[in-house]
Amino acid sequence: MANTRDVEAGIHTDFREEMSYGSYLDLDRLLSAQHPVSDPVHHDEMLFIIQHQTSELWLKLVLHELRSAMELLAADEMRMSLKRIARVKHIQKTLTEQWSVLATLTPSEYVEFRDSLGHSSGFQSWQYRAVEFALGNKNAAMLPVHEADPAAHALLTELLEAPSLYDEFIRCLHRRGIEMPTRVLERDVTVAHEEDPELTAVFTRIYENAGEHWDIYEACEELVDLEENFQVWRFRHLRTVQRVIGMKTGTGGSSGVGFLQRALDLTFFPELFSVRTQIGA
Ligand code: HEM
Numbered sequence: 001m002a003n004t005r006d007v008e009a010g011i012h013t014d015f016r017e018e019m020s021y022g023s024y025l026d027l028d029r030l031l032s033a034q035h036p037v038s039d040p041v042h043h044d045e046m047l048f049i050i051q052h053q054t055s056e057l058w059l060k061l062v063l064h065e066l067r068s069a070m071e072l073l074a075a076d077e078m079r080m081s082l083k084r085i086a087r088v089k090h091i092q093k094t095l096t097e098q099w100s101v102l103a104t105l106t107p108s109e110y111v112e113f114r115d116s117l118g119h120s121s122g123f124q125s126w127q128y129r130a131v132e133f134a135l136g137n138k139n140a141a142m143l144p145v146h147e148a149d150p151a152a153h154a155l156l157t158e159l160l161e162a163p164s165l166y167d168e169f170i171r172c173l174h175r176r177g178i179e180m181p182t183r184v185l186e187r188d189v190t191v192a193h194e195e196d197p198e199l200t201a202v203f204t205r206i207y208e209n210a211g212e213h214w215d216i217y218e219a220c221e222e223l224v225d226l227e228e229n230f231q232v233w234r235f236r237h238l239r240t241v242q243r244v245i246g247m248k249t250g251t252g253g254s255s256g257v258g259f260l261q262r263a264l265d266l267t268f269f270p271e272l273f274s275v276r277t278q279i280g281a
């Protein structure tokens with residue numbers, strides 16, 4: 001038998017007047033958006049560009065899902081919100097796995113086009129910063145770098161001033177009858193939340209009586225997964241950076257690995273981790 005598949009008679013082949021795969025997905029634009037800046041063009045710059053572009057596409061979806069998850073919590077639709085979070089967790093896994101592709105870039109290869117990147121850096125990724133803000137790592141000092149892009153600046157300002165996913169979760173639980181500390185409910189949402197012992201006590205009671213609060217207990221564990229996945233992405237970034245540029249300072253102007261290391265001390269949902277210490281104590 002011939003090792004060829006017949007194109008069945010029913011297969012549509014005339015797309016002069018109809019929407020096709022490429023036109024629906026705007027592939028002409030997507031696939032003509034890779035512009036290496038090294039001169040002469042370095043072979044590995046294509047990898048570098050596509051790794052970032054695919055990350056940004058996934059970040060776009062992460063943000064879309066997280067914003068929806070927050071709206072759903074505000075509307076007391078916790079189960080639907082968890083569906084959004086479940087999808088985000090899978091995207092995070094893909095983003096983290098993807099580091100292995102970039103890890104094939106050796107320091108000798110990267111150094112050949114690194115200078116062409118000027119002062120551009122992932123630090124300027126507004127989508128990454130938007131995801132961090134949505135998850136609660138608020139920091140107004142991150143805004144000035146986006147002043148040259150008014151739309152990005154406006155979106156980040158909006159997210160900075162809005163309750164985070166965790167704020168919405170806590171408010172939602174309060175409305176469901178889990179009494180939450182007033183200072184947490186009325187906190188200044190433009191800054192990062194800091195651990196509140198009373199809130200830890202609330203979550204510890206939920207974990208110790210999981211059977212009575214099964215849906216809430218499950219939701220808490222989803223948030224723990226989300227933070228865990230985010231930290232693993234940060235860690236893989238740090239290790240990739242270390243193997244590619246060692247202890248060099250970053251193109252964005254930071255100290256490099258040391259700066260990235262300090263992000264590993266940040267936490268979105270501190271009480272959900274303190275529960276681990278408190279439970280059974
Ligand atoms: C060889 C590859 C890479 C190197 C050497 C590298 C290096 C760095 C360094 C040194 C920083 C600190 C800021 C600076 O001074 O520039 C940074 C930040 C950042 N990079 Fe990368 N990076 C690489 C790949 C990526 C990729 C593929 C992404 C995916 C989008 C990414 C996203 C980010 C983000 C979001 C930040 C800000 C992190 C924060 O604020 O904590 N980087 N990177």
Ligand SMILES: N[C@@H](CC(=O)c1ccccc1NC=O)C(=O)O
Pocket residue numbers: 052114117120121122123245249250251252
């Ligand atoms: N910050 C990197 C450069 C870099 O990785 C980068 C440059 C332009 C666009 C995105 C980048 N990715 C992450 O920081 C460096 O210091 O080599």
